[in-house]
Amino acid sequence: MKRIDPELCARCKGYKRLCGLPNCPILQRFRAYKSAGWEEKEPEGPTPPSPIVGERGYPKVPVSLGLSPYGDPKLRDDPYMWIKMNLKLEDIARLRMEMLNPFKRFDARRPWELLKGEILWGAISEKPVDVEAEALGKPKPPSLDGLLAPLGPSVKAEKVKVTSNPKVDPLIERRASERIKAEEALRELFEWGRDPYLLIKAFSLGMFGRKKRLVPTRWAITAVDQTLSKFLKENILKFSWIDGFKVGRYSHLGNTYTVILKPGPPSVEMFEIWKRGSLWSSEKDVLIYNIEYSLPTSKAMDPSDGGFHAIKHGVLKALYEKRVSASVIVIREIDESYYMPLGVWQVREGARLAALEALSSPNLNEKELGEVVNEKYLSSSRLLRTRGLSEYIK
Amino acid sequence: MELTFLDARVWKYVISAIAKVVSETTMKINEEGVRIRTMDEAKVVLVDFFIPASDFETYEVEGEIEFGLNLDDLTKVMRRAQKDDTLSIEVGESSYSIIYKGRGIRKFTLPQLDVASESIPEPELEFDVKVELTSDAYRELVKDLEPIADTVTFVAEPSTLRVEATSDLGEAEVIIPQDSGVLLDYEVKSSGEPPKSSYGVEHLAYISTASQVAHKASLEFSNEMPLKVTFSIGEGGWLAYLVAPRLL
Numbered sequence: 001m002k003r004i005d006p007e008l009c010a011r012c013k014g015y016k017r018l019c020g021l022p023n024c025p026i027l028q029r030f031r032a033y034k035s036a037g038w039e040e041k042e043p044e045g046p047t048p049p050s051p052i053v054g055e056r057g058y059p060k061v062p063v064s065l066g067l068s069p070y071g072d073p074k075l076r077d078d079p080y081m082w083i084k085m086n087l088k089l090e091d092i093a094r095l096r097m098e099m100l101n102p103f104k105r106f107d108a109r110r111p112w113e114l115l116k117g118e119i120l121w122g123a124i125s126e127k128p129v130d131v132e133a134e135a136l137g138k139p140k141p142p143s144l145d146g147l148l149a150p151l152g153p154s155v156k157a158e159k160v161k162v163t164s165n166p167k168v169d170p171l172i173e174r175r176a177s178e179r180i181k182a183e184e185a186l187r188e189l190f191e192w193g194r195d196p197y198l199l200i201k202a203f204s205l206g207m208f209g210r211k212k213r214l215v216p217t218r219w220a221i222t223a224v225d226q227t228l229s230k231f232l233k234e235n236i237l238k239f240s241w242i243d244g245f246k247v248g249r250y251s252h253l254g255n256t257y258t259v260i261l262k263p264g265p266p267s268v269e270m271f272e273i274w275k276r277g278s279l280w281s282s283e284k285d286v287l288i289y290n291i292e293y294s295l296p297t298s299k300a301m302d303p304s305d306g307g308f309h310a311i312k313h314g315v316l317k318a319l320y321e322k323r324v325s326a327s328v329i330v331i332r333e334i335d336e337s338y339y340m341p342l343g344v345w346q347v348r349e350g351a352r353l354a355a356l357e358a359l360s361s362p363n364l365n366e367k368e369l370g371e372v373v374n375e376k377y378l379s380s381s382r383l384l385r386t387r388g389l390s391e392y393i394k
Numbered sequence: 395m396e397l398t399f400l401d402a403r404v405w406k407y408v409i410s411a412i413a414k415v416v417s418e419t420t421m422k423i424n425e426e427g428v429r430i431r432t433m434d435e436a437k438v439v440l441v442d443f444f445i446p447a448s449d450f451e452t453y454e455v456e457g458e459i460e461f462g463l464n465l466d467d468l469t470k471v472m473r474r475a476q477k478d479d480t481l482s483i484e485v486g487e488s489s490y491s492i493i494y495k496g497r498g499i500r501k502f503t504l505p506q507l508d509v510a511s512e513s514i515p516e517p518e519l520e521f522d523v524k525v526e527l528t529s530d531a532y533r534e535l536v537k538d539l540e541p542i543a544d545t546v547t548f549v550a551e552p553s554t555l556r557v558e559a560t561s562d563l564g565e566a567e568v569i570i571p572q573d574s575g576v577l578l579d580y581e582v583k584s585s586g587e588p589p590k591s592s593y594g595v596e597h598l599a600y601i602s603t604a605s606q607v608a609h610k611a612s613l614e615f616s617n618e619m620p621l622k623v624t625f626s627i628g629e630g631g632w633l634a635y636l637v638a639p640r641l642l
Binding site: 237264265267287289293294295296297327380382385386387388389390391392393 | 413433435436440515518519562594637642
């Protein structure tokens with residue numbers, strides 16, 4: 001097998017396919033992780049719902065609804081609950097990978113075909129719905145990648161049918177019949193308090209936009225992060241600045257998020273460190289850097305980094321909730337206990353919780369800042385090192 | 395009130411360059427000319443744009459008005475400026491219009507924003523180093539350094555301008571001797587240690603988008619002090635940036 005530069009893996013995280021191989025060899029090793037007892041010809045069960053729109057074969061994309069084998073189906077697709085219950089990596093992976101994903105291919109340009117079998121409304125239902133499928137062949141082993149929460153075994157289905165009544169948010173349902181831009185629909189629904197995770201589902205199922213299209217879930221996640229971040233920035237720019245430096249930290253699932261807040265506009269800078277021996281970097285520490293300035297139109301230095309957009313969305317949401325403005329430096333350190341990618345939700349929520357922690361902490365002076373944050377990051381942060389002009393013009 | 399400027403493209407470059415720094419600002423029009431002075435939200439970059447009344451083809455202005463602009467929207471309108479278009483500005487009660495005259499007359503009207511006028515002090519800075527180079531040379535310099543740089547350091551040696559850049563990826567160095575033909579003018583006042591100062595590459599890149607408005611760029615700085623980049627426009631106008639230094 002050809003040798004792959006470990007730096008490449010940390011940048012790719014299994015979803016950019018930078019090494020050129022058809023399947024990520026690091027993720028490949030989890031394929032045997034679990035193949036739950038989903039052998040029957042006509043699998044049925046409730047779905048949280050947990051719809052996934054795949055991207056292979058675009059525009060003929062696979063759409064699946066995860067079926068729960070037992071227990072409370074809702075818990076299998078509920079990041080807020082996973083954090084609240086303090087679930088471990090194994091617990092979350094198990095909840096996800098026990099679900100069967102019967103999938104059928106649809107033309108991305110014809111999302112209304114999902115109305116057949118009630119799949120469309122079932123997929124964005126606010127409560128679990130029952131699903132019946134007719135499987136073709138044997139289930140394939142589970143899959144993972146850096147953006148999505150783990151996926152259980154999948155099986156090609158002849159037929160997928162939602163058999164109980166979905167409960168659909170009327171505002172979202174209405175957007176599906178309107179020809180307004182997806183960006184406007186997303187911003188408006190977010191303003192009305194709709195949860196981003198629901199918006200990702202609805203967006204990927206083609207509910208928004210002038211032309212309705214199915215959007216592969218991985219693309220939808222980043223598109224929603226970017227669109228909502230832009231909206232958050234526009235609002236935060238109107239809030240007053242915090243009055244001093246603040247630091248907050250939050251750890252979960254082998255990831256430690258350190259957030260430094262500096263009085264200023266909502267620029268976001270990220271240092272992501274994959275410690276030696278962690279998932280994407282077996283041989284050495286790998287540092288990934290990214291930054292996006294405060295204007296709503298500013299672009300990230302590396303716009304293809306989905307993890308960065310999730311971090312940005314998380315911290316900006318914290319500022320928005322507290323109605324203040326700050327420039328944000330996020331240090332994400334990943335250790336070897338994060339041995340399986342859980343999806344970008346944990347990045348978004350981890351960064352948000354660290355930012356909230358920082359916002360409720362006392363101000364620090366420069367010396368105190370040096371005591372709680374590694375000097376290495378303080379001295380290489382662009383946001384911290386750049387002085388204001390006010391020191392020179394008076 | 396009516397103002398007409400012969401080359402609409404100058405405005406196109408200027409406005410899109412200012413839009414990289416702020417999304418809203420104010421424009422002041424009085425008998426002396428038209429001016430936009432603004433700072434980015436983080437107060438790291440000050441932009442100063444001025445065109446004197448005498449550089450306009452027609453300039454009928456009495457008194458002074460100042461109104462708010464949404465630069466993202468104005469940029470979209472400015473993108474429509476074509477070669478050989480003239481640009482006129484009309485200011486109404488609560489809106490303003492941009493009118494291109496070339497092949498036909500195209501008029502775009504945008505609302506005035508309710509933005510408080512910023513009181514930005516006039517910087518009184520003395521610079522030890524003054525460099526003049528062609529705008530193209532400035533743009534190429536930034537292009538050379540941008541892929542590798544995070545921070546760019548200017549070092550003014552007696553007869554050579556040295557520009558260094560470092561980042562996690564590596565290092566880059568550009569050496570421009572005084573007699574290489576690239577520097578149109580080069581003055582270093584200080585004796586002793588060569589003045590040296592560093593700036594964020596992203597700020598230098600903002601400025602390079604504006605470089606098309608003029609043929610020449612002048613760079614002025616002192617040891618660990620702000621950098622001033624000026625493009626001269628027409629007879630008495632300018633687009634100038636003042637950038638705060640980055641500490642190493």
